[in-house]
Amino acid sequence: xxxxxxxxxxxxxxxxxxxxxxxxxxxxxxxxxxxxxxxxxxxxxxxxxxxxxxxxxxxxxxxxxxxxxxxxxxxxxxxxxxxxxxxxxxxxxxxxxxxxxxxxxxxxxxxxxxxxxxxxxxxxxxxxxxxxxxxxxxxxxxxxxxxxxxxxxxxxxxxxxxxxxxxxxxxxxxxxxxxxxxxxxxxxxxxxxxxxxxxxxxxxxxxxxxxxxxxxxxxxxxxx
Amino acid sequence: xxxxxxxxxxxxxxxxxxxxxxxxxxxxxxxxxxxxxxxxxxxxxxxxxxxxxxxxxxxxxxxxxxxxxxxxxxxxxxxxxxxxxxxxxxxxxxxxxxxxxxxxxxxxxxxxxxxxxxxxxxxxxxxxxxxxxxxxxxxxxxxxxxxxxxxxxxxxxxxxxxxxxxxxxxxxxxxxxxxxxxxxxxxxxxxxxxx
Numbered sequence: 001x002x003x004x005x006x007x008x009x010x011x012x013x014x015x016x017x018x019x020x021x022x023x024x025x026x027x028x029x030x031x032x033x034x035x036x037x038x039x040x041x042x043x044x045x046x047x048x049x050x051x052x053x054x055x056x057x058x059x060x061x062x063x064x065x066x067x068x069x070x071x072x073x074x075x076x077x078x079x080x081x082x083x084x085x086x087x088x089x090x091x092x093x094x095x096x097x098x099x100x101x102x103x104x105x106x107x108x109x110x111x112x113x114x115x116x117x118x119x120x121x122x123x124x125x126x127x128x129x130x131x132x133x134x135x136x137x138x139x140x141x142x143x144x145x146x147x148x149x150x151x152x153x154x155x156x157x158x159x160x161x162x163x164x165x166x167x168x169x170x171x172x173x174x175x176x177x178x179x180x181x182x183x184x185x186x187x188x189x190x191x192x193x194x195x196x197x198x199x200x201x202x203x204x205x206x207x208x209x210x211x212x213x214x215x216x217x218x219x220x221x222x223x224x
Numbered sequence: 225x226x227x228x229x230x231x232x233x234x235x236x237x238x239x240x241x242x243x244x245x246x247x248x249x250x251x252x253x254x255x256x257x258x259x260x261x262x263x264x265x266x267x268x269x270x271x272x273x274x275x276x277x278x279x280x281x282x283x284x285x286x287x288x289x290x291x292x293x294x295x296x297x298x299x300x301x302x303x304x305x306x307x308x309x310x311x312x313x314x315x316x317x318x319x320x321x322x323x324x325x326x327x328x329x330x331x332x333x334x335x336x337x338x339x340x341x342x343x344x345x346x347x348x349x350x351x352x353x354x355x356x357x358x359x360x361x362x363x364x365x366x367x368x369x370x371x372x373x374x375x376x377x378x379x380x381x382x383x384x385x386x387x388x389x390x391x392x393x394x395x396x397x398x399x400x401x402x403x404x405x406x407x408x409x410x411x412x413x414x415x416x417x418x419x
Contacts, residue, residue, distance in 0.1 A: 052351065056351070056357070077369060080369060081366070081368075081369055084366040084369065084402075084403065085365070085366055087357075088364075088365050088366055090357070091357060091358075091359050091361065094351060094357070094359055095359050098344075098347070098359070102311065126347055126350040126351060127347070129343075129346070129347070130343050130344070130346070130347040133339070133343040133346075134340070134343060137336060137339045137340060137343070138304075138307065138336070141303070141307065141332055141333075141335075141336045142300060142303055142304070144332055145253075145303055145330070145332050146253070146257065146299050146300065146303060147300075149257045149261075150257065150260055150296060151260060151261065151264035151292065154260070154264075154292055154293070154296050157296070157300050162297075162300065162304075
């Protein structure tokens, strides 16, 4: 997908100083990867805040380029369509994350709490604030409406226990981007033994999410 | 019978499929809570008797406690499931709900909804540059820039991107930028004409 923003797209798509500079096309590709992974993974994946930030910058840049362009130019509508498409992917990505945060909020917050220092967070600061508010809001509501009218020994409900967990045993389709060796596959029935498989580059598989979760995080495989 | 009312609440939601929000059953909820209180009080009384030596009461106490747990679970499930439905309404109708739906919500639910609305707005403002990014837009992948729409009811003047306004009258047809009319389509003001 070409992501050129009118005349001379800016090369300022560097992410947080530590990442290599990306061309707009690479940036959009990484957004699409993150989007597809997030859409198909059962649990909330690591937040890609830098990508989001860069894409937003890129969109602004393209918008301002369009404003300078002559009205009625054919190129304008092509570029506008491109902006629309990128914005859809971006919105859909963020929306998908919000849905997962709302669905699994006690687990997401618990994971965030037990995260070791220096480990990357699965939530962006804004998402973290949102999740906390959502949790507090829901807890207050349940307490005010029902729990405080219940007998003293029943006034607490553990949201962590009562809100369903993400199902890590669900199956996902994936395409291999980097060759992997000796992936340990857990047995499905009691008669089967554990066994290992090799994943060839470019091959596609249907496999339990739990088995390949680390590979999704490292970017070695792409969920499809 | 113990537990009937609380299960009734859950059952009603189960029947109202498809995310529909039935009226809030304040009276049934109160009765279910009342039932819990009665069960608890009888248990308290029996506990002291059991301590005094009547061990045959222990089974009864256990049974009542199970009823209590079940009631608690049903009530919380009822309330939580309603919250999830209300949440879905925010995405469907935007920040102002139609009166018919608000009529079915309890005061506390409205309060929860307002707080949810606020956190969501804060979040959406914080992503995507100065104005933020309205995530409730762009629900479907864009196919074309402009779409043909038909007006289903009188709406009045509607401003599009470059400052021009169009008059949305019932049964009129327009060719408008898609990103401007998405919300109106979901509210039922406009209808997307697919030829």
